[in-house]
Amino acid sequence: MTGTFGDHLVTGAADAGSRTALVFEDRTWTYAELDLAVRRVIARLDKSGVRRGDRVVMQGAARPEALITLFAVTRMGAVLVPLHPQVTGGELGVVCEETAPAAVVADEGFPAGPGLRLTWQELHPEDAGPEAVPQDLPSGSDIAVIAFTSGTSGRPKGVALTHDNLRWSMAGGLARMPFGDNDTALISTPLAHVAVLGGLPQCVWARRGTVILAPRFEPGLFIDLVRDHRVTCAFAVPAMSALLARHPRFRGGDLDTLRWILSGGSPAQTATREQFRARGIGVVDSYGLTETAAGVTYSAPDDPAGSTGSPVPEAEVTVVDAAGTPAPVGVPGEIWVRGPSVAAEYRTAAGPVPVTDDEGWFRTGDRGRFDTAGRLEVVGRLKDTIITGGENVDPAEVENALADIPGVVEVAVSGAPDPVWGELVTAFLVTDSGTPTLDDLRAHLDGRLARHKWPRRLCVVPALPRGATGKLQRARLTTLLDD
Structure with missing residues (x-):
């Protein structure tokens, strides 16, 4: 050319x-x-x-x-x-x-x-x-x-x-x-x-x-x-x-x-x-x-x-x-x-x-x-892969499976440090009606994803951290967690 x-x-x-x-x-x-x-x-x-x-x-x-x-x-x-x-x-x-x-x-x-x-x-x-x-x-x-x-x-x-x-x-x-x-x-x-x-x-x-x-x-x-x-x-x-x-x-x-x-x-x-x-x-x-x-x-x-x-x-x-x-x-x-x-x-x-x-x-x-x-x-991303109990979990796969829960506006998934499991699959949700529970998420994922991919922790937030182009800033997600 x-x-x-x-x-x-x-x-x-x-x-x-x-x-x-x-x-x-x-x-x-x-x-x-x-x-x-x-x-x-x-x-x-x-x-x-x-x-x-x-x-x-x-x-x-x-x-x-x-x-x-x-x-x-x-x-x-x-x-x-x-x-x-x-x-x-x-x-x-x-x-x-x-x-x-x-x-x-x-x-x-x-x-x-x-x-x-x-x-x-x-x-x-x-x-x-x-x-x-x-x-x-x-x-x-x-x-x-x-x-x-x-x-x-x-x-x-x-x-x-x-x-x-x-x-x-x-x-x-x-x-x-x-x-x-x-x-x-x-x-x-x-x-x-x-x-x-x-x-x-x-x-x-x-x-x-x-x-x-x-x-x-x-x-x-x-x-x-x-x-x-x-x-x-x-x-x-x-x-x-x-x-x-x-x-x-x-x-x-x-x-x-x-x-x-x-x-x-x-x-x-x-x-x-x-x-x-x-x-x-x-x-x-x-x-x-x-x-x-x-x-x-x-x-x-x-x-x-x-x-x-x-x-x-x-x-x-x-x-x-x-x-x-x-x-x-x-x-x-x-x-x-x-x-x-x-x-x-x-x-x-x-x-x-x-x-x-x-x-x-x-x-x-x-x-x-x-x-x-x-x-x-x-x-x-390779670095975003969650390792929980020795199993690999890709956040995008879990996000995609959770995206159609009623009332959910945005969803992101990350690994939260855990002394027993290494990392816990953690879901961050932005909602416009109601507040889903972990049981709601698991019921929604039953038959869609293997159980080790199910979130063990849930955090409902007003907004997800994003950069200027709208890209999710996944590394900042865990800062949204309550102590």
Whole structure:
């Protein structure tokens, strides 16, 4: 594959310039207008002293200026470092220490960082300004984005994604997602999410479709935008999908144009998936990580629950046992990934650190298994496996089995330390009516799961700990337990 990230926007401006590319609230950009906005930001960055190879930290708020800045920084050969809007001063300090940015682009309330600071207003003034087209374009092997992983503990790691990584990720999505003609996609997550950088919106733009950008996620607003813009596909993490399925308007006519949603971060739980299917909306589960520049597997809308589908073209995905030997079909092991969308290195202040082993495999730390049709099922993180009385329990399996208990809004499962059993399977529930008991949970699981997988402890909480992208922060669950 040749070219650089963002080429699809340039060609879109050339061959479909008058088509609508982006909508945000009451503003609309055609492909030609979006490309012009990118060129104008390139001119302002250049005038401010940003040069090829410089790192530019950007607050990844859900706003059009951030998308335009993404394309401008990468097109001029600089490196974008997108951060979630809720980043703290301490977290920003770590990022700046690791990347030594030449500039920080953010709103007025964003924590201060070193180097040049540009506000959205300064980089995107209302009056038209000069435009620029870089003469020295980056190569495919140049770093386009340093995306910091949203881990639940420890120091965050900056994944160096090249132009080639992002373009191969987009190619994989185009090959597997069920796009139609003239799609309109809704994006309502922070723009620092890797599924935005290398996933659904990039694919829609490559097909000359329209992206609707929501300023935030709220179920009612999501439904309004689908209705008002006749949205055909959308990206949602499982927590968002679950909230949508419980909204009073979910079964009304306002979602009639929505054909499918892409679920990322973890597979949609069975109960939520079935609610969408009954509503006539397909759920495409994907498996991918920051290190793989978004999805490396995508399910078909009619695949069985739990499946994240088969690998995209050019990607190799294997499941191995503790010795690194391929595991038999149906047997869980660690998921390894190899292919052109996989990053080569983490960028740190001390220098690059390899992402892959000597044979190019990225050892994900995730547990999964293949079914007889070659579809991947993700069953959890290796480090999240609960060992109770010498038996292994995958939290995701228990969560999925508990998700359809009446009155339960959200569920998470973790291991609580115990001097006798090692760990106790512990369920954390968010409810909207009533308070289930342990006996209720066990009655619900009777015949569904082996008894050693049943929760021995229950904690009803007002909310589950989640990161900026909606990912469950499992390591924080045990802090919710009463003494």
